Amino acid sequence: MYNDEEDNERYFSPDLLHVVRSFVSVATISNLELAPYGIRSVPTKTEDGIPIRKLYVTNLPPKTTRTELYGVFAQYGLIKSCWLKMGDKGPNKTPIPTYAFVTFSNPADAHQALEAPSHEKILRGRNLYTSPADSWHQPVEDADGRVCWKPRFSRTNVRSRSRSKDLDEAGTSTKMSTVATLDSSESSDEEDVKSCTILDVLNRDCLTHILNYIPIRDIILSERVSKGWQIMVQEYLAGVRVLKTSWWQAEAARLTTAVLRRVLARVGDSLLALHIDHHWSALNDRTAHSIARFCPKLEELKIVGMHTKNWNPLLYGCKKLKNLSFISCNKLTDSSLVHLAHVDSCIEKITVANNTHVTGLFLTGAAPPQLSSLSFYNCYSLQGTVLSAAMDSLPNLTTLKLDLCPAAMWKIVPMILKTLSKLEELSLSEYMSSEVCFTTQSSDEFCEALTGLTELRRLNLSRNIHITNAVLKQIGQTCHKLEYLNVSSCNSRKNFPQPGVSDEGLAALWAGCRRLRELDVSYLAGLGGAGLAGQGGAARLRRFTARGNPALSAAGPAALLAAAPCLQEMDLCGCDGVSEEIVEAAVNALALNPRHLLLRLAGTGAAQAQEELPKHRLLTVNVADDLCNPNMRPDFVDRIFGNDSDESFDDLYDHDDFEDLFGSDEEIFLEDELDEYEQIFAYGIDVPDILI
Template identity: 60%
Template sequence: MSLFDGEEERFFNPEIFQVIRREVYGIGDIEILPYGFRNIPTHTEDGIPIRKLYVTNLPPKTTRTELFGVFAPYGFIKSCWLRMGDKGLNRLSTPTYAFVTFSNPEDAHKALQAPSHEKMLRGRNLRTYPADSWHQPAEDSDGKVRWRPRSDRRYYEADSNNSIEQEDCPESSTDNANAASSETDPTTSEQGSTQNGKEESENEPCYTILDILNRDCLNHIMTYVPIRDLIRSERVSKRWQEMVHEYLQTIRTFKTSWWQYVPVRLTTAVLRHVLARLTLVRLHVDHPWSALNDRTAHAIGKFCPDLEELKVVGMHTKNWNPLVYGCKRLKTLAFISCNKLTDSSLVHLVKDNSSIEHLTVANNTHVTGLFLTGLNPLKLTSLAFYNCYSLQSTLLIAAIDSLPNLTTLKLDACPVTLWRKVPCILRKLSQLEELSLCEYSSVDVCLTPQLNDDFSEAISNLKEVKSLNFSRNIYITNAVLKQVAQSCRKLISLDISSCNSRKSFPYPGVGDEGVSAVCGGCALLERLDASYLARLRDAGLAAAARLPRLRALLARGNPALSAAPFARALAACHLLEDIDVCGCDNISESIIEAAVEALETKPRKLVLRLAGTAVSEPEVCNGHNLLTVNTQDNRCNPHFRPDFVDRILEDSSDDSLIDDLLEHDDFDDYIFQDDELFLEEDDDDDDVERYYYGIQYY
């Protein structure tokens, strides 16, 4: 078989050439060219080991990083130098040739031996040749290499007249490269290095980390660096500045609480400079020691046009109207512990053409709900109030009619008088999908049977509800849960934890009848929280086995429960993935055995939280890949347990803490031992508010 197609034509056959190439390639220091073979030496003619390679046929716009990435697989690269051509009028400078220097001659030999298809950049096969002797690093008799010092820049600036045009022929390219590199190569000869008296250590590379790591690695590293440090490091170099700007543009979430670990006071001016460099979608202004003023809202509205979520915690700003003019895409807005927030502050944020969909106000004493009346915010779908003592039920009833798209309502820890009007509110929200009425524990005002009947009747109107949260609500009874079982057929999540968690309390609360009714009527239930219920027994919780879609079952702090109802749920509920019985004293290790048997029938990942129970360190589940047993993290709150007794302020206590304080001889000195705690008369209103709210400014 001939290497050519015919004896007369003498055309090269590439298929036969590839077969011969594979067979002959392992001979040794041989490079197979299209028309023959060429030896690849390991030393120059003067006996100097070849460490530096001459590279040609570079594509336009080649960078050092790209060239480094091509030759890095063959070994450690000492330096990578790129010769750029002349820059003409309206024309960018293009690379002409490059020098790649390896620390080890063997690595350079591997790069020369590598086939051409491995040394490809942007569709071009890079041509590599050994550099001449006077370009190779000098080597002493003891084998120590003398590298050219990085501080010597004499040869880095080449005259524009020395640029050359590279030919396609390998031989002519080599000759031209040898002639041009003698004038433009940045490394000096052995004699030049001796005359200058400058030497560089072998361990000091001539490239930076920007040349080694790609953009994804650098972006991942930047996530561990505070934003303040990145901004301050922009002056390092222009290339680093561009990279930092590009990374900052990818940040979508920023919390000012991250600034608390920085020894620089966060002011509005500092926040303005940070927001100017970011393109945020979510912003949380929750810095605990901030010095932000009323101009903060202007800075957010100006520099965050793409903002979709804003959470403000502990600010004393009253005017938030600039958000309306700047943040046109704002959908989620939350004000937590903003003591100066009033209805006038919110009236422009939820006007008719507003884009707000989720509004939350928590820990406030000024908002009454008046801002919702007279408006028609069609996009508002979620409304949440927590611990708002000035909230008026009559205003909420009047505002519900103007909220046709409201699907989420949360009235948690609100005034007890509001509970009387809750049935009237629920009757107008037949499309409600999520309802939260938690933390109602006072019985002095509205604990009447008639009110409970009205609330049960209002629950029957919620045909579309999917999530109910009645945590720590003593007005929830078995009758309410029976109505939930009859009406709320689409219910997915139910939280009835701590609904009357005291054994001594005369009001019945939630027991076995209510839990059994819910488990029998709500077949779509996926999450059930029945923690801290004084009247819950094994018979009532055993009904959870009738829920085919149950995924999470929580029953913390119930001392009357055993492992039997949970074992039945594990055997019947094939989607169950999380069981939390922290603080249940009577839970034994039989629950682990039941979990192992259930996983053999229906394999899935299962987590058992058994801290605070009678289960010790489990041995049955050792080596089980699907079962996780946690006996260390106790999530049970002892104050919510049915058997909790307050030993500090009980009536039988003879050593009351209050009595000790009152009987103290110098009561005032006992409480206020430092006169500096009192404010001076010339303090302004802001200082007085800072004192009463315990805010420290640094």
């Protein structure tokens, strides 16, 4: 379009003027419309090849009637039907037409109406905007040329009748195989194949699987596409059982109570689980009322990060609620739960995490007899004496979790466990408070409480400084049904007064717990490997984890591999003393008992000799993913805030020119500067803090 000369000057090319003149001479405003990049012709068929008979009409004036639409479009041909969409109706609202569909009997008449100039399609002073309706709304012709004027959802049967002969000749029972064997030379068959939509090709199971990846809010908004799509969406919404609001994180609009109410009005009747786990929302106190009104079958409710205090309305609507979880709900108190956890409710599981107000008083009244699981994590105000008094009213409790609770809770734990003879899962982790770290406490009371837990199957004692070899010996003598045990980081520092867990306790554990499937002994200072022989107690062990043990050698894990015929995963990340001998022991163990085995050896001595390690077709050695946390190792030394941090300023005061560096006292506290400090006191700021 431009000619570049040697002097880098540009001249307008005459070819451009020729092209423009050719387009303008052909274009006439009466029958064509100018598009941004040329002239747009009016199509006669949709993208799927369906003849256009139905037109979509917008920009309708108020109080438009069907008779007036007939009068505007009757000049172009025979009109089959005219449908007018009215707006919202109400006692104080006047229905206003929003859009209309005009269907012609002949596609040529519809094409003529589309090509007609805009000044011919005027109604009450407004230019009517016309465009072809999409393929979902267009009537479909069968193979014989007959037009199906019925709604979209019944067209599948019409097409199936037209293809019955092809199905019999091909000898197949599926629609997709029939489409693949159609003769491309027949134009009628080609149009029939092009008219197939996603509702005709995919069955309900495939559509449901696809819609699971789309937010429900977008699915609800897409109902207006067509009648057939609306019916399919209604069937999908009726089958939704679990709803999580975390998909609002990718949306521009915030999650409000009004939006949640409209969503629950569509899917709440069939919901069984609701997770309000949005990272930031604008939900208010009316949220509980909306859940109680629209979710009568709800069985599981999880609330994360809400500042709502009143949850009593759930009592009146959610009669079948069984699982209740409150995570990081700061305003949640005992009064918020006292009406939910009553004697007539169906609550079976209660979980409270990251809370500063709940004390446990809501359980002291008439607690629900079906309550079987009670979990508290990081609840600073939880009172052990209150829980101990409430355990008498919970005879069916099988799961108890008291993780990261106040330090005084450990003294009440033995009293609580003595009343729970049916306990199957117990978690007492994260007891590392500085209030009790340097106070030697006897574990006799806790060991005595363990004698009654004969039904225990899962036990988590990680990061608990009160766990010693005596506790493991008592577990081996009492908990013969134990399947999972976690004693990682139990007194992992050598400077603690308690002896912690060592090989002696593990050896006693194998003798009694012969059903053990998973064992975690990571970050233990006293674990050398002598207690990992396993003997007959490791016959059912499937997963063994021992990360960050500096004293552990390859002999102990090798003996465990020989004694555990069902072991499938062994994690030794961060164990410096483990050499490549562990791989040879694994190959020998697989020769006797073939199974798939995964060895995690990142950060060990065996990782350095990766190329020389023996190989086996059932063995996988991972030396790349180091799952060990160096801050939790027993030999970890804090370079910034170590044990000698109190003496870190000693070298500062050894200088002879200390006064020259900071100045003398007379230079710091001058009388003429006292007026400035008086102004600082007026703002409530402490002057010594500023000086420091």
